[in-house]
Amino acid sequence: MIIAPEISLAALIDRYDYFLVxxxxxxxxxxxxxxxxxAALRALKDRGKHVIVLSNSGRTGDYNAERFVRLGFDRELxxxxxxxxxxAFDILSASSDIRPGMRAFTISSGGDQNLADRLGLTSVxxxxxxxxxxxxxxxxxxxxxxVYRRQLAPAAANKAPCxxxxxxxxxxxxxxxxxxxxxxxxxxxDLGGMVHWIGKPHREIYEFAIARWNSxxxxxxxxxxxxxxxxxxxxxxxxxxxxxxxxxILADASEEELSELTRxxxxxxxxIMPGFSNGGSGRQRASAI
Numbered sequence: 106m107i108i109a110p111e112i113s114l115a116a117l118i119d120r121y122d123y124f125l126v127x128x129x130x131x132x133x134x135x136x137x138x139x140x141x142x143x144a145a146l147r148a149l150k151d152r153g154k155h156v157i158v159l160s161n162s163g164r165t166g167d168y169n170a171e172r173f174v175r176l177g178f179d180r181e182l183x184x185x186x187x188x189x190x191x192x193a194f195d196i197l198s199a200s201s202d203i204r205p206g207m208r209a210f211t212i213s214s215g216g217d218q219n220l221a222d223r224l225g226l227t228s229v230x231x232x233x234x235x236x237x238x239x240x241x242x243x244x245x246x247x248x249x250x251x252v253y254r255r256q257l258a259p260a261a262a263n264k265a266p267c268x269x270x271x272x273x274x275x276x277x278x279x280x281x282x283x284x285x286x287x288x289x290x291x292x293x294x295d296l297g298g299m300v301h302w303i304g305k306p307h308r309e310i311y312e313f314a315i316a317r318w319n320s321x322x323x324x325x326x327x328x329x330x331x332x333x334x335x336x337x338x339x340x341x342x343x344x345x346x347x348x349x350x351x352x353x354i355l356a357d358a359s360e361e362e363l364s365e366l367t368r369x370x371x372x373x374x375x376x377i378m379p380g381f382s383n384g385g386s387g388r389q390r391a392s393a394i
Contacts, residue, residue, distance in 0.1 A: 108363050112348065112376035114145055114383050118152050121327040121346065123318055125311070126183075128160040128169065130331030130353020131381050135277045138176045139352055141382025146182040148383045155184060155321070157314050159328075161304040161335060162188040163241025163270040163286065164219060187314045189304030190241065193270040194223050195313065196303065202266075203237070210235035210260060212253065212289055214242035220270060233259035238267040238293065243286045246278040253289045254296070261296035269293075272304045273335060275354050282354050305330075306339030306372075329381060331355060333363070338372035349374035350381050 117124075126132065132142040149156050162169050166186035174180050197203045197220075205225035210232040211218045220239055221228050229235055238260050245253075260267075269290035276285035287302075294300045304310050315321060327346040330336020331353025340347035349355070355363065367373045 122325040125328045127330035144383040163190045193303045207236045211239040241270040245284040261298035305335040333366040341372040346375040352380045
């Protein structure tokens with residue numbers, strides 16, 4: 106059961122001029138870069154293609170770009186690093202509902218509170234004190250979801266609005282697939298809270314990124330990702346071409362499982378690639394996930 110034809114990087118380069126490339130699961134995992142990923146970006150650069158790395162990360166694009174370079178990717182290989190955190194700041198900083206000094210309760214990874222800090226909000230340690238909840242990351246590899254549920258229940262009971270700046274339901278951690286920030290935001294919704302999702306597959310992040318290219322022809326844009334629920338669904342809803350790579354969260358999924366996901370999310374990739382690399386599968390680092 107084949108959901109889409111396989112395509113090579115060379116063929117993609119011939120057909121498209123603008124590339125929206127996912128970070129985790131396409132170019133890297135939680136440990137380091139995939140084999141061949143930097144060479145693939147170099148091939149795009151050498152042919153004069155436009156590349157934006159598009160990531161459901163609650164942190165800034167600048168932070169992610171710096172970390173990306175430390176993994177061995179040359180900064181010249183991509184024009185911008187656009188994150189859902191960037192888009193959230195752009196939206197919220199222009200909102201009359203967000204005021205400096207508002208109390209924000211943040212769930213993130215590594216204690217990150219950069220969105221609250223950039224917006225001039227006051228961070229609080231308990232959700233019952235919050236005017237706003239920010240869910241930007243997950244540490245579900247070490248914190249049980251039930252703990253997050255207990256933390257969030259008071260804010261949901263108080264009807265505090267929630268901003269989820271990373272809609273990913275799953276993430277890669279320690280060679281495994283674990284619940285992502287999006288799964289925690291779903292808990293908040295189940296508790297009766299109101300959630301505004303910013304990031305793939307929602308339109309704002311695509312519109313924000315594509316606007317960087319001024320008047321790009323949508324027929325010449327292709328989105329490359331490892332998630333049907335986020336990358337392929339987002340591209341489909343934006344009427345853009347898409348490529349599903351088999352090096353991330355769906356690396357071990359069967360054709361039947363992929364087909365079921367495409368039906369469930371009403372999102373079918375235009376093409377499939379074994380891995381985003383300039384020759385070869387690119388799967389060397391993906392076998393454990």
